[in-house]
Amino acid sequence: xxxxxxxxxxxxxxxxxxxxxxxxxxxxxxxxxxxxxxxxxxxxxxxxxxxxxxxxxxxxxxxxxxxxxxxxxxxxxxxxxxxxxxxxxxxxxxxxxxxxxxxxxxxxxxxxxxxxxxxxxxxxxxxxxxxxxxxxxxxxxxxxxxxxxxxxxxxxxxxxxxxxxxxxxxxxxxxxxxxxxxxxxxxxxxxxxxxxxxxxxxxxxxxxxxxxxxxxxxxxxxxxxxxxxxxxxxx
Amino acid sequence: xxxxxxxxxxxxxxxxxxxxxxxxxxxxxxxxxxxxxxxxxxxxxxxxxxxxxxxxxxxxxxxxxxxxxxxxxxxxxxxxxxxxxxxxxxxxxxxxxxxxxxxxxxxxxxxxxxxxxxxxxxxxxxxxxxxxxxxxxxxxxxxxxxxxxxxxxxxxxxxxxxxxxxxxxxxxxxxxxxxxxxxxxxxxxxxxxxxxxxxxxxxxxxxxxxxxxxxxxxxxxxxxxxxxxxxxxxxxxxxxxxxxxxxxxxxxxxxxxxxxxxxxxxxxxxxxxxxxxxxxxxxxxxxxxxxxxxxxxxxxxxxxxxxxxxxxxxxxxxxxxxxxxxxxxxxxxxxxxxxxxxxxxxxxxxxxxxxxxxxxxxxxxxxxxxxxxxxxxxxxxxxxxxxxxxxxxxxxxxxxxxxxxxxxxxxxxxxxxxxxxxxxxxxxxxxxxxxxxxxxxxxxxxxxxxxxxxxxxxxxxxxxxxxxxxxxxxxxxxxxxxxxxxxxxxxxxxxxxxxxxxxxxxxxxxxxxxxxxxxxxxxxxxxxxxxxxxxxxxxxxxxxxxxxxxxxxxxxxxxxxxxxxxxxxxxxxxxxxxxxxxxxxxxxxxxxxxxxxxxxxxxxxxxxxxxxxxx
Numbered sequence: 001x002x003x004x005x006x007x008x009x010x011x012x013x014x015x016x017x018x019x020x021x022x023x024x025x026x027x028x029x030x031x032x033x034x035x036x037x038x039x040x041x042x043x044x045x046x047x048x049x050x051x052x053x054x055x056x057x058x059x060x061x062x063x064x065x066x067x068x069x070x071x072x073x074x075x076x077x078x079x080x081x082x083x084x085x086x087x088x089x090x091x092x093x094x095x096x097x098x099x100x101x102x103x104x105x106x107x108x109x110x111x112x113x114x115x116x117x118x119x120x121x122x123x124x125x126x127x128x129x130x131x132x133x134x135x136x137x138x139x140x141x142x143x144x145x146x147x148x149x150x151x152x153x154x155x156x157x158x159x160x161x162x163x164x165x166x167x168x169x170x171x172x173x174x175x176x177x178x179x180x181x182x183x184x185x186x187x188x189x190x191x192x193x194x195x196x197x198x199x200x201x202x203x204x205x206x207x208x209x210x211x212x213x214x215x216x217x218x219x220x221x222x223x224x225x226x227x228x229x230x231x232x233x234x235x
Numbered sequence: 236x237x238x239x240x241x242x243x244x245x246x247x248x249x250x251x252x253x254x255x256x257x258x259x260x261x262x263x264x265x266x267x268x269x270x271x272x273x274x275x276x277x278x279x280x281x282x283x284x285x286x287x288x289x290x291x292x293x294x295x296x297x298x299x300x301x302x303x304x305x306x307x308x309x310x311x312x313x314x315x316x317x318x319x320x321x322x323x324x325x326x327x328x329x330x331x332x333x334x335x336x337x338x339x340x341x342x343x344x345x346x347x348x349x350x351x352x353x354x355x356x357x358x359x360x361x362x363x364x365x366x367x368x369x370x371x372x373x374x375x376x377x378x379x380x381x382x383x384x385x386x387x388x389x390x391x392x393x394x395x396x397x398x399x400x401x402x403x404x405x406x407x408x409x410x411x412x413x414x415x416x417x418x419x420x421x422x423x424x425x426x427x428x429x430x431x432x433x434x435x436x437x438x439x440x441x442x443x444x445x446x447x448x449x450x451x452x453x454x455x456x457x458x459x460x461x462x463x464x465x466x467x468x469x470x471x472x473x474x475x476x477x478x479x480x481x482x483x484x485x486x487x488x489x490x491x492x493x494x495x496x497x498x499x500x501x502x503x504x505x506x507x508x509x510x511x512x513x514x515x516x517x518x519x520x521x522x523x524x525x526x527x528x529x530x531x532x533x534x535x536x537x538x539x540x541x542x543x544x545x546x547x548x549x550x551x552x553x554x555x556x557x558x559x560x561x562x563x564x565x566x567x568x569x570x571x572x573x574x575x576x577x578x579x580x581x582x583x584x585x586x587x588x589x590x591x592x593x594x595x596x597x598x599x600x601x602x603x604x605x606x607x608x609x610x611x612x613x614x615x616x617x618x619x620x621x622x623x624x625x626x627x628x629x630x631x632x633x634x635x636x637x638x639x640x641x642x643x644x645x646x647x648x649x650x651x652x653x654x655x656x657x658x659x660x661x662x663x664x665x666x667x668x669x670x671x672x673x674x675x676x677x678x679x680x681x682x683x684x685x686x687x688x689x690x691x692x693x694x695x696x697x698x699x700x701x702x703x704x705x706x707x708x709x710x711x712x713x714x715x716x717x718x719x720x721x722x723x724x725x726x727x728x729x730x731x732x733x734x735x736x737x738x739x740x741x742x743x744x745x746x747x748x749x750x751x752x753x754x755x756x757x758x759x760x761x762x763x764x765x766x767x768x769x770x771x772x773x774x775x776x777x778x779x780x781x782x783x784x785x786x787x788x789x790x791x792x793x794x795x796x797x798x799x800x801x802x803x804x805x806x807x808x809x810x811x812x813x814x815x816x817x818x819x820x821x822x823x824x825x826x827x828x829x830x831x832x833x834x835x836x837x838x839x840x841x842x843x844x845x846x847x848x849x850x
Contacts, residue, residue: 015449019449019450019453020450023449023450025261025446026446029257029439029442030436030439032430033432033439034431034436037429055304055306055307057306059303062296063311064293064294068293074312074313075311075313076312077309198265198269199268207261210258210261221248
């Protein structure tokens with residue numbers, strides 16, 4: 001009968017030390033599985049995501065002429081800014097040119113950035129703030145290259161759309177549910193710094209002892225449901 | 236609390252296996268180097284920034300074999316230093332050499348060259364194949380895919396798109412392991428690369444409740460006693476001075492540990508309040524009375540003490556900590572330092588689980604009907620055979636699933652109170668009886684049966700026992716009011732003492748009713764004596780209700796729970812309910828149900844007295 005006491009004790013003390021993290025794993029895990037990842041990605045907030053510029057025949061300047069002007073580029077792609085055809089020249093610095101006039105569009109200004117964001121925005125909010133982020137990026141941008149235009153909408157989701165001033169591309173979007181997800185992910189992997197290193201020692205230690213807590217629970221469970229039957233009482 | 240524990244336990248039984256899977260897979264993944272898994276250690280970019288000049292002699296895009304109006308998308312890019320046009324037409328992708336204008340096919344030779352460029356480890360390509368059905372290692376790319384195998388420590392393979400020569404992924408044996416672990420971690424058995432499947436949502440929801448109940452259990456399962464090993468805790472809290480006295484002991488000041496309850500702090504001074512639960516708030520015995528300014532009553536106080544007593548300053552000693560200048564009154568018995576002793580005269584099983592124990596005290600005991608003694612329960616190691624269960628009850632005992640040996644290993648003697656089951660005989664009497672119900676473990680939570688009842692049931696003629704007392708507050712009013720006794724199981728003891736005292740000792744002439752609840756005929760205690768009393772005394776009514784005797788045709792009396800039976804057959808029609816006194820004693824459920832029934836009938840609390848025989 002000592003084993004049941006011991007199992008209860010082990011389980012209880014492990015839980016005292018690790019309980020909060022196990023609770024956070026359960027809570028963050030449940031949020032991450034219960035809220036569909038497409039919602040987290042903000043698929044309901046965007047539209048016009050297919051680059052469709054119509055036929056190449058209607059584009060004023062052939063692609064190879066642009067390439068000729070930028071010999072240091074690594075690729076030239078026909079794309080669109082809002083609904084106008086444009087060439088994106090990738091290289092040391094991306095450039096954006098109007099595909100009909102050849103005019104250099106980049107870096108795009110505040111107005112154009114707002115236009116691009118609004119063109120892709122499917123929500124019902126209004127633009128509340130536009131700012132160019134050149135340094136000290138918010139954590140929600142992770143390791144994305146700067147500068148970026150940030151266009152905020154005053155909807156229930158606190159949506160923020162990010163537009164690259166050099167390429168004119170709609171880089172990414174963030175909203176409350178994504179931010180909660182990201183925070184919970186940080187709690188889940190216990191990397192409070194970069195939120196991406198799942199090989200950190202804090203996580204490793206808690207995982208090992210968390211597993212022991214789980215196993216002590218199974219041990220205890222065994223006693224809780226398996227009352228020993230002994231025959232031969234008072235013959 | 237019991238509900239939370241049950242929830243925690245049953246949910247874990249249901250989904251505990253997945254919990255272990257999560258913990259184990261999570262742990263392993265945290266130990267596998269993610270850089271190795273990603274293959275990035277031996278991967279590099281295939282686009283070279285400087286080597287080719289894109290502007291050099293480009294074939295005009297309008298003169299390709301596909302005409303501009305058929306082109307939906309176009310890009311100029313490079314495959315291994317070679318400028319190419321990447322052209323989309325509907326869902327089709329085409330490649331053209333941008334210097335010659337000829338259509339470019341992605342063949343084995345080319346993909347191997349791409350793979351070699353994309354890889355910077357020290358392995359060599361062993362073979363490559365075009366997988367027509369795609370690969371389950373690159374599940375987000377549908378359709379045929381090139382796989383190029385490289386012989387290195389991690390068996391790296393490079394996946395290249397046959398459409399446009401893009402490097403889609405690097406995979407290796409580590410990735411394979413983590414991919415499998417993630418499948419288990421995400422419960423993604425359908426391999427949809429999703430953790431939003433219904434099975435994980437259901438199990439995750441259950442797990443959340445295991446976690447919530449677990450946190451609550453941790454909060455409630457730790458008490459001061461768990462931390463006594465810490466240096467700072469042993470010394471206890473600040474000392475405060477309280478005055479404590481009893482009816483026959485003048486109040487004197489005690490320096491008490493203010494971090495402990497009255498129950499615990501007084502016991503450090505040898506003043507022991509009665510308790511069957513060691514001060515955990517589940518027996519209601521350790522009552523104390525504040526002479527002024529009682530602290531706010533707790534839920535546990537309210538469970539055991541009626542409103543008028545609460546107003547008179549009664550509280551449970553285990554629920555309140557000493558404050559300086561408190562003046563409290565406690566029962567005389569608490570001051571009793573010396574123990575009395577007695578010899579067991581006989582013990583016999585009256586029902587399958589209930590034993591009558593008769594003792595002869597060394598010195599006569601002066602007690603009132605309803606009083607109890609507090610027996611000292613030493614450590615014991617008892618063979619089940621010592622309980623001397625008669626053969627006719629063995630079947631009932633088999634069903635309890637007890638261990639062969641019943642052990643109470645504690646180093647401290649504990650105390651348990653048992654009500655005296657005989658009426659006082661003159662000034663004081665030596666011969667006393669007790670009815671003890673053997674308490675089997677409740678639903679497997681506790682493996683040992685109740686230690687008090689195990690010890691008491693193991694006593695045999697000739698054994699000696701020690702006790703304190705008598706004491707108690709379950710006493711008869713001195714009045715002419717109709718007295719209604721309601722009892723169940725071993726709750727018989729104090730009520731029997733009261734009834735016999737009233738009828739035989741006092742020749743009381745008022746109305747006395749005793750309603751007793753049992754499960755079946757076998758369990759009706761002292762049936763013959765009470766039937767005789769009822770025949771001999773006009774003013775005495777004896778009624779029994781059986782709760783578990785549906786298939787017993789020989790029983791012609793009342794059936795059902797005692798509180799329901801007395802309500803239906805007596806109290807509902809009783810004309811002077813306000814002029815009746817109630818005395819209740821029985822197991823916790825019966826006690827609670829009866830009190831609730833009386834409270835619904837509007838019976839004044841001051842007319843209800845009860846005693847729990849504490850499990």
